Amino acid sequence: MEADKLQTLREFRTLIDTHQLEPLKGQANALEAYFLADIIEVLEPAKQSLVFRLLAKDNALAVFEYIEVDTQQQLIQSLTDTEALSVFKNLEPDDRAALMDELPAKVAKYLLESLTKKEKALTALVMGYESGSAGNLMTPKYVSFKKGISVQEALVIIRKKAQDMETIYHLYVTNSTRQIIGYLDLKDLLTADPDTLIDEIKEDPIYARVSDDARDVARLMQDSDLVAVPIVDHDERLVGVFTVDDAMDVLSDEAVETALTASGLLEFSSREEDRSRVLTTGKLPAILRVRIPFLLITLFGTMFAGTVIAGFEETLASVTALAFFIPVVMAMGGNVGSQSSTIFTRALALGQIDTKQFIKQWRKEVLVGIAMGVILGLIAAAVVYIWQQDLTLTLVITSAIFGSITLATALGFMIPFILMKTGVDQAAGAIPFITTIQDILGLLIYFVLALWLL
Numbered sequence: 143m144e145a146d147k148l149q150t151l152r153e154f155r156t157l158i159d160t161h162q163l164e165p166l167k168g169q170a171n172a173l174e175a176y177f178l179a180d181i182i183e184v185l186e187p188a189k190q191s192l193v194f195r196l197l198a199k200d201n202a203l204a205v206f207e208y209i210e211v212d213t214q215q216q217l218i219q220s221l222t223d224t225e226a227l228s229v230f231k232n233l234e235p236d237d238r239a240a241l242m243d244e245l246p247a248k249v250a251k252y253l254l255e256s257l258t259k260k261e262k263a264l265t266a267l268v269m270g271y272e273s274g275s276a277g278n279l280m281t282p283k284y285v286s287f288k289k290g291i292s293v294q295e296a297l298v299i300i301r302k303k304a305q306d307m308e309t310i311y312h313l314y315v316t317n318s319t320r321q322i323i324g325y326l327d328l329k330d331l332l333t334a335d336p337d338t339l340i341d342e343i344k345e346d347p348i349y350a351r352v353s354d355d356a357r358d359v360a361r362l363m364q365d366s367d368l369v370a371v372p373i374v375d376h377d378e379r380l381v382g383v384f385t386v387d388d389a390m391d392v393l394s395d396e397a398v399e400t401a402l403t404a405s406g407l408l409e410f411s412s413r414e415e416d417r418s419r420v421l422t423t424g425k426l427p428a429i430l431r432v433r434i435p436f437l438l439i440t441l442f443g444t445m446f447a448g449t450v451i452a453g454f455e456e457t458l459a460s461v462t463a464l465a466f467f468i469p470v471v472m473a474m475g476g477n478v479g480s481q482s483s484t485i486f487t488r489a490l491a492l493g494q495i496d497t498k499q500f501i502k503q504w505r506k507e508v509l510v511g512i513a514m515g516v517i518l519g520l521i522a523a524a525v526v527y528i529w530q531q532d533l534t535l536t537l538v539i540t541s542a543i544f545g546s547i548t549l550a551t552a553l554g555f556m557i558p559f560i561l562m563k564t565g566v567d568q569a570a571g572a573i574p575f576i577t578t579i580q581d582i583l584g585l586l587i588y589f590v591l592a593l594w595l596l
Contacts, residue, residue: 151181158189167196175201179208182217191220203232215244218253227256234308235261236281236388239268267381276359277352279392280373280382283307286314287340289323294336300328309385312370315344320379322347322372349374352381360389470539471588472581474518475546479576482507482554504555511551515544542588549587550580 150173157166170178170193178197182190182205194202194217206214206229218226218241230238230253242250242265254262264282271277285303287296296313304310313331315324324344334343349372350359363371363386370383486507523540527533557575 147177147180150177151184154181154185154193155189158192163196166193170196171198171201175204176208179205183210183213187216187220190217194221195225199228203229207233207237211240211244214241218245219249226253231257231261234281235264235268235283236279238265239278242269243273271352274356275352276350276354276356276371276373276384277382279356279388280352280384281308281388282382284314284370284372284380284383285310286316286320286322286380289315289317289341291340292336293331293334293338293340293343296331296340297336300331309370309383312368312372312383314347314372314380315340316380319377322349322374322378322380325372347372349378349380350384351376356384356388356392359384360392363389364393468585468588470522471542471546472585474543475550475580476577478511478514478547479550479554479580480573482511482551483558483573483576486555486558500559504552504559507555508548508552511548512544514551515547518547519544538588538591541591545587545591546580549583550576553580 150169153169154166157163157169173181178193178201182193185193190213194205197205206217209217218229221229230241233241238253242254245253254265257265267282268278268280283306285300285307287299300310300313311328313326313328314322315326317323324341325347326340326344330343331340348362348366348368350362352373352375359371359373363369363384369386372380373382373384375381519540522543523536526539527536530536553576557579561575
């Protein structure tokens with residue numbers, strides 16, 4: 143599946159870059175809504191809105207409901223007023239409420255004012271409950287019956303209301319004050335005698351309160367095998383239903399949160415997400431404020447590296463061939479350091495590194511560096527000796543490459559870890575720190591060995 147998504151993503155980018163909009167439109171509309179939602183989420187913002195605009199109206203709404211809320215927020219603001227209103231009006235009240243929490247107040251107010259009086263009231267009802275509660279995630283659209291009606295009368299009500307409901311698999315029975323007194327499955331209603339009173343086939347209700355934690359309600363659904371749980375207020379009046387799709391989202395988020403918390407990555411993940419958003423979608427001044435300071439470190443660091451070379455001018459003058467291999471030593475160290483840093487950051491984000499046992503994992507990476515240093519050093523030795531026919535020079539180059547690679551792997555794991563612990567943005571800062579330190583120390587190793595052996 144992931145391979146299919148990656149292939150589709152490449153095809154979409156190619157079609158967009160070559161302005162082949164008709165083939166893109168056909169391909170996008172042919173995909174399943176959940177699959178296309180995953181594709182849209184990883185596209186650049188401008189490309190997200192382009193693909194979304196090519197969708198048929200029904201497809202667009204279905205895809206939008208599968209997209210994560212933060213991406214929904216970006217997308218809704220990139221659409222024209224007419225397009226945004228069309229999508230917003232067709233969302234379920236609970237989905238609208240989740241989106242409203244992410245939108246700027248001015249935009250949220252504008253969208254809310256576009257709704258009918260009834261839809262505005264339903265949306266406001268959900269928004270009035272605390273975030274993360276059952277009330278905040280429930281849908282206020284459901285089918286209920288007053289006690290005392292027949293099965294035939296109940297079926298007539300369902301036919302009238304079903305089109306606008308999110309779920310009708312469970313149906314609810316209330317008294318005159320809207321307090322829940324029972325529930326029945328649609329199957330039971332369809333198979334019952336039309337003249338039977340619903341009171342005779344209803345069962346005792348399983349319900350939750352608006353103030354209950356959504357995770358507890360999701361687990362209740364899981365334990366009771368229900369596809370929806372009725373939600374009542376403090377007077378036990380029925381106000382909405384918590385549906386299976388809400389439960390799946392809550393349980394999925396809880397599983398991810400538990401895994402991140404166990405590995406000490408919850409705070410890291412949230413912080414990195416905020417930083418990534420600034421660096422990819424932020425305004426130019428904000429991006430420059432993050433990136434320029436680290437690049438200044440590189441600028442002045444490489445100038446200092448130049449003074450290291452100048453300090454060994456006499457050594458270079460006496461053995462001219464040393465100059466040939468300066469780029470080799472610097473490039474090998476820099477590339478290996480960047481490679482180790484990327485491996486560390488990715489493994490950290492995926493929860494594959496336990497920060498409490500960092501030293502153990504760091505030692506393993508250093509051992510990997512030693513192994514790579516030996517292999518690449520020996521390959522370099524063969525090339526240098528064939529080229530220069532100088533055994534001592536070959537020893538210097540080989541030793542310098544070995545030392546540079548070993549040092550680079552150590553720095554590649556250590557520096558991102560230190561930056562993470564000190565709260566510095568490692569995505570923007572790790573590589574400049576690593577390459578600068580590596581260049582200076584790599585050159586010192588190289589020239590000290592040359593001075594000593596040559």
